[in-house]
Amino acid sequence: MRGKLVIGNWKMNGSLDANRRLLQELLPPLAAVKGLEVAVCPPFPYLAQVGALLEGSSVALGAQNLHSAGQGAFTGEVGAGMLEELGCRYVLVGHSERRSLFGESDETVAEKFEAALRAGLVPVLCVGETLAQRRDGSTEAVIAGQVRAVLQRVGGAGIAAGVIAYEPVWAIGTGETASPEQAQAVHRHIRALLGEATATPILYGGSVKPDNAAALFAQPDIDGGLIGGASLEAASFLAICRAAQS
Numbered sequence: 001m002r003g004k005l006v007i008g009n010w011k012m013n014g015s016l017d018a019n020r021r022l023l024q025e026l027l028p029p030l031a032a033v034k035g036l037e038v039a040v041c042p043p044f045p046y047l048a049q050v051g052a053l054l055e056g057s058s059v060a061l062g063a064q065n066l067h068s069a070g071q072g073a074f075t076g077e078v079g080a081g082m083l084e085e086l087g088c089r090y091v092l093v094g095h096s097e098r099r100s101l102f103g104e105s106d107e108t109v110a111e112k113f114e115a116a117l118r119a120g121l122v123p124v125l126c127v128g129e130t131l132a133q134r135r136d137g138s139t140e141a142v143i144a145g146q147v148r149a150v151l152q153r154v155g156g157a158g159i160a161a162g163v164i165a166y167e168p169v170w171a172i173g174t175g176e177t178a179s180p181e182q183a184q185a186v187h188r189h190i191r192a193l194l195g196e197a198t199a200t201p202i203l204y205g206g207s208v209k210p211d212n213a214a215a216l217f218a219q220p221d222i223d224g225g226l227i228g229g230a231s232l233e234a235a236s237f238l239a240i241c242r243a244a245q246s
């Protein structure tokens with residue numbers, strides 16, 4: 001179901017003390033921000049702490065990754081059921097840092113998406129092109145490959161139970177955001193690929209800040225944001241959530 005959604009991806013940042021301070025600053029004013037869903041994705045070791053701190057708030061808990069197997073001899077990995085047991089609602093799959101730094105293929109990502117659905121989680125499929133791919137004109141083909149790998153595995157109903165996040169790799173952590181028009185063009189392309197799953201929420205991510213969020217979220221096919229750096233600073237994340245308020 002399409003509705004506004006803003007997810008903070010803390011990446012490999014935080015500490016017990018910093019997490020507590022961030023949420024103490026963020027949650028009271030965020031309670032007054034209506035008309036959207038908000039989630040935060042801390043690193044695995046902090047899921048239980050952050051889940052406890054979120055109790056009584058409307059902010060959902062998410063994880064940044066999972067393994068496609070439920071359990072077993074996969075040292076260092078985490079299964080979907082474990083995330084569900086810790087109170088996660090969302091899990092990111094196929095973030096570009098997972099794809100580029102940890103070698104995740106479209107097929108691996110599709111398996112993870114399916115495993116998350118099976119456990120009752122909402123998978124957030126991250127897709128996006130590199131700068132070289134944008135320059136050589138293959139943006140649409142790259143995104144189509146990433147989306148179709150998941151569609152083939154879980155079908156339209158499966159993908160509609162999740163969320164897609166378009167994150168151009170060249171805009172992640174660089175301070176260089178896609179213009180609202182560039183982002184909208186790719187979001188429209190993604191929605192066209194979805195067929196019957198056209199109501200799947202599609203978020204934009206990549207250097208979203210308080211000063212560019214409103215223009216991005218105003219685009220017809222942008223349903224919110226996946227926020228990295230700015231989600232670590234309460235005032236910035238709050239301003240971005242306010243910009244998504246409908």
Ligand SMILES: O=C[C@H](O)COP(=O)(O)O
Pocket residue numbers: 009095167171172173174175205206207208226227228229230
């Ligand atoms: O998951 C979040 C994205 O990678 C965006 O990160 P950023 O907002 O720091 O550019």
